[in-house]
Amino acid sequence: EVQLVESGGGLVQPGGSLRLSCAASGFTLSDHYMDWVRQAPVKGLEWVARSRNKPNSYTTEYAASVKGRFTISRDDSKNSLFLQMNSLETEDTAVYYCVRSDSSGYVRYWGQGTLVTVSS
C-alpha cells in the first residue's frame, strides 16, 4: 500500500525558512515522479514543485511563485522527499501535500498534508 506521511510544518515568521519532509512507503521512490502541491486556507490547489525519477535524472520543475526560494530534493536510500522553503511569505501559508505522480504527469497518490503558517 502506498503511504506518504508529511512532517515539518508549523508557524514561521515572514522571511524565515522551513524544511518539509515526506516519508514514503509501499513503493520504490526512485522509480517515481514526486511533487509538492499546496492548498491555501479555503482555497484551491496549487502545484509547487516536481522531482522526476531516477531514469529522468531526478530533474526538477518549479512553479514561478516559488522558484528561487523553494528546493525539492529526495533521499531514495531513506525513501524520503523534502521541500526546503526559504524567504517565506504570508502567501505561502497553506497545507502542503506530498504526492506521487504518474510519469505521464497526473497526481495519483496524496499524503495527508502538513500545515505551514507564515505570520508575524
Added chain:
Amino acid sequence: DIQMTQSPSTLSASVGDRVTITCRASQSISSWLAWFQQIPGKAPKLLIYKASSLESGVPSRFSGSGSGTEFTLTISSLQPDDFATYYCQQYTGYPLTFGGGTKVEIK
C-alpha cells in the same frame, strides 16, 4: 500558463441526481486531464485520468469525457458520499494547473 476554468463553482443536487461538471482549458491539452474529489479536511483523491480513464477502485457512477479544451465529469446517480469539492488538473505542461473547484452541495 494553461488556465483551467471549472463551472459551476457550486452545484446543489439531491441524492440520485445526475450531475455534470465542466472544465475548460485555455489551450488544447489533448486528453491530459485528471479529476479529483476532496472531502472537507481530507486530501484529494484521484477519480479519472487521461480525461476518461477510471482510477482503480473508483465507483463506475463516475465518468469523464472530452478532449482538446472542453471536458466533463459526470456522476450518474449522486450518492451521499459524493457531496464534496471536485477539481480538474491539466498535465500537458508546466506549471501543472488545477481548476478552481466545484462544490457539490446537498439540495
